[in-house]
Amino acid sequence: MEISGIIMMFIGAVLLALPLGRYIGKIYSGDRTWADRLFNPLDKAIFKFSGIDPSREMSWKQHLAALLTINLLWFFFSMFVLMNMSWLPLNPDANPSMSADLAFNTTVSFVSNTNLQHYSGETGVSYLGQLVLMLFQFISAGIGMAACAVVFLAMREGTTGKLGNFYHFFVKSCTRVLLPLSIAVAVILLVNGTPMTFKGKDQFVSLQGDTVHVSRGPAAAMVAIKQLGTNGGGFFGVNSAHPLENPNYVTNIVENIAIILIPIAMIFALGYILKRKRFAWMVFGVMTVGFLLLLIPSIYQESAGNPAIARMGISQPMGSMEGKEVRFGSVASAFWAITTTATSNGSVNAMHDSLTPLTGMFAMLGMMINAIYGGVGVGFLNFYIFIIIAVFISGLMVGRTPEFLGKKVEAGEMKIAAMIALLHPLLILAGTALSSYLYAHNPEVYASWLNNPGSHGFSEMLYEYTSSSANNGSGFEGLGDNTPFWNISCGIVMLLSRYLPIIGPIAIAGMLSAKKYVPESAGTLKTDTATFGIMVFAVIVIIAALSFFPALSLGPIAEYFGMK
Amino acid sequence: MKQHIIPAIRLTIACILLFMVAYPTLIFLIAKAAPAGGEGQTVVANGRTAGYLLEGQSFTWDRYFQGRPSAAGYNAAGSSGSNKGPSNPDYLKMVRDRIDSFVVHNPTVQKGEIPSDLVTASGSGLDPDISLKSAIVQVSRIADVRKLPREQVMLLVQRSVEKSINGIEKINVLTINIALDQLSKEK
Known part of the structure; x- marks a missing residue:
């Protein structure tokens, strides 16, 4: 019964993603859609106000310049609001401004689509702060989708250097995809009881006579976009485990489908744009196999319960319930945990710190791979790197110059691909090594960091850097992370891991698109076959599993065997 | 980079008006019809x-x-x-x-x-x-x-x-x- 609920969620997401992907594909290709009459006037007004000519074609370098400039601007805007919100309007609960290091972390976190939160929503931000963060949930997702659109167009046959207009992709991603979907999800949440008010805390006296304060706020609007844009930054501290943020199983279905909807739809958009449906299904197939390999053991582990509690002689009919909510149960919580980490969303409906050891590991693996559906737009960019590497290795194996979609892959592209592929393990492992070193040499000074002893404490640090580098934003929240060390080091990791993996694939795709087209021949590597799918999968396993296996064996694997 | 600054500023203002003002206002108004008026x-x-x-x-x-x-x-x-x-x-x-x-x-x-x-x-x-x-x-x-x-x-x-x-x-x-x-x- 609980299993059928998650099968329904997955199939529901794929069935919705098929038409949505087609729709997104039409938008980026410039084809007409049914929504044009509604959105053309809106987009036109935005472009006119901004003084932008959306028909001006850009090269890949101009795309990157536009992308980075606007992101830099957002950085300053967010820093200003977060450090001054105590006196700015819309602050009924009189919450304080952020310290500089926390504001830096939060700004980078939201501009980079990570939504790692070293504050708690009820006490750490004003309603104005929440609205600004919500703005970033829209536009950072729009940036990811626009970057992906550039790569899609560059991969198209016959494009030579001219890759559309950046602002055009960005604005249309926001207005035509994210906005209407957010309105739909927000309305469903409202009907089920999620608040949307600008009034401050309420107060009542409980049945036992305690006075209780209740945080409220404009939550419904934010929850919708944080789920859809693979953002994940919750309105309340405990994210979608909070009963106002995720009131019942119906909202859980809607929010969980929203996590994977656009990432899956982007794959089908690719198929539409390239007119290569088989290639899109190959990508979808590889990702789905990886997804199921993470999901199935996690569901098994959570349903089986905590062996240490089983030894106390009580029953665990609902599985491991520490950190979980009764209305969701173990199976739906495990499904959420894997979808949110595979896609770089990072919202949670159960506390990941309390997951059983191997589920915690599979959640980390999802982020270490970071290309199973992945973040909106950027998930495919990461997968693109794996494709390029797989093409290159396959080329070496058969002794031909590697080609991808009719373009020769040469040293320049390979250097970029290799650097981007290695950046992710470098940031995660170097960060974890540094923090472990500090902790191991001064356990008294840093005692407040870890909420759990032993290998689980190590996992808390490993998870934090993995989540930062994957631009995910979930956490083993026992980590005492609102300190200058964590705020700044995670902030730097998020910055590097957001922009370099956007710059790399756009550069590769841009360079490839400018090359001469080599017509397919009998010796051309077919990239839309199961064989090539297995090849890509093998590259992913080698890069992710082998780089991270030593660290994982010190954390979750050691904990698992320690509990046996 | 210079040529992108002015459009970036203006586009950001447009985004603020649309996603930070118009969108939450719309959801706020719809909430009036929801249970407990969204409170x-x-x-x-x-x-x-x-x-x-x-x-x-x-x-x-x-x-x-x-x-x-x-x-x-x-x-x-x-x-x-x-x-x-x-x-x-x-x-x-x-x-x-x-x-x-x-x-x-x-x-x-x-x-x-x-x-x-x-x-x-x-x-x-x-x-x-x-x-x-x-x-x-x-x-x-x-x-x-x-x-x-x-x-x-x-x-x-x-x-x-x-x-x-x-x-x-x-x-x-x-x-x-x-x-x-x-x-x-x-x-």
Whole structure:
């Protein structure tokens, strides 16, 4: 019964993603859609106000310049609001401004689509702060989708250097995809009881006579976009485990489908744009196999319960319930945990710190791979790197110059691909090594960091850097992370891991698109076959599993065997 | 880069107007038609607000059904999970203490009948529900304390079960406790 609920969620997401992907594909290709009459006037007004000519074609370098400039601007805007919100309007609960290091972390976190939160929503931000963060949930997702659109167009046959207009992709991603979907999800949440008010805390006296304060706020609007844009930054501290943020199983279905909807739809958009449906299904197939390999053991582990509690002689009919909510149960919580980490969303409906050891590991693996559906737009960019590497290795194996979609892959592209592929393990492992070193040499000074002893404490640090580098934003929240060390080091990791993996694939795709087209021949590597799918999968396993296996064996694997 | 600054500033202002002002205003207006006008549904008992329907509150007295342990102390202005790892010895001791304390307060219950959701902290610290099994193991205690027939309390439990589409049978603790007070009053 609980299993059928998650099968329904997955199939529901794929069935919705098929038409949505087609729709997104039409938008980026410039084809007409049914929504044009509604959105053309809106987009036109935005472009006119901004003084932008959306028909001006850009090269890949101009795309990157536009992308980075606007992101830099957002950085300053967010820093200003977060450090001054105590006196700015819309602050009924009189919450304080952020310290500089926390504001830096939060700004980078939201501009980079990570939504790692070293504050708690009820006490750490004003309603104005929440609205600004919500703005970033829209536009950072729009940036990811626009970057992906550039790569899609560059991969198209016959494009030579001219890759559309950046602002055009960005604005249309926001207005035509994210906005209407957010309105739909927000309305469903409202009907089920999620608040949307600008009034401050309420107060009542409980049945036992305690006075209780209740945080409220404009939550419904934010929850919708944080789920859809693979953002994940919750309105309340405990994210979608909070009963106002995720009131019942119906909202859980809607929010969980929203996590994977656009990432899956982007794959089908690719198929539409390239007119290569088989290639899109190959990508979808590889990702789905990886997804199921993470999901199935996690569901098994959570349903089986905590062996240490089983030894106390009580029953665990609902599985491991520490950190979980009764209305969701173990199976739906495990499904959420894997979808949110595979896609770089990072919202949670159960506390990941309390997951059983191997589920915690599979959640980390999802982020270490970071290309199973992945973040909106950027998930495919990461997968693109794996494709390029797989093409290159396959080329070496058969002794031909590697080609991808009719373009020769040469040293320049390979250097970029290799650097981007290695950046992710470098940031995660170097960060974890540094923090472990500090902790191991001064356990008294840093005692407040870890909420759990032993290998689980190590996992808390490993998870934090993995989540930062994957631009995910979930956490083993026992980590005492609102300190200058964590705020700044995670902030730097998020910055590097957001922009370099956007710059790399756009550069590769841009360079490839400018090359001469080599017509397919009998010796051309077919990239839309199961064989090539297995090849890509093998590259992913080698890069992710082998780089991270030593660290994982010190954390979750050691904990698992320690509990046996 | 220079040529991109002015369009970037203007485009950002347009985005602020659309996503930070127009979108939340629209949702705010739609909320007026939603339950409780989007301000959170409250539960009224004895003519006063006794709590929020969706948010659990602390029940420690033996005469009430008790909810799940809360790392936040049921502070609805500071949600939090325990974030304890499954192997943490301090945490496991805490669970053992909860089990022992439950057995003391419910002498008729065997250890093996206690469902784990009653001795493990929820994710939010505000879980409004307990599983049906967790309600059933508390029936004898409540019936004894309130001097009500056990069948009557059991009947109340059966009537309060909400079965959601994922098959989980759960009980809203606040709602059933209000009904329980009503039952005692009618006696």
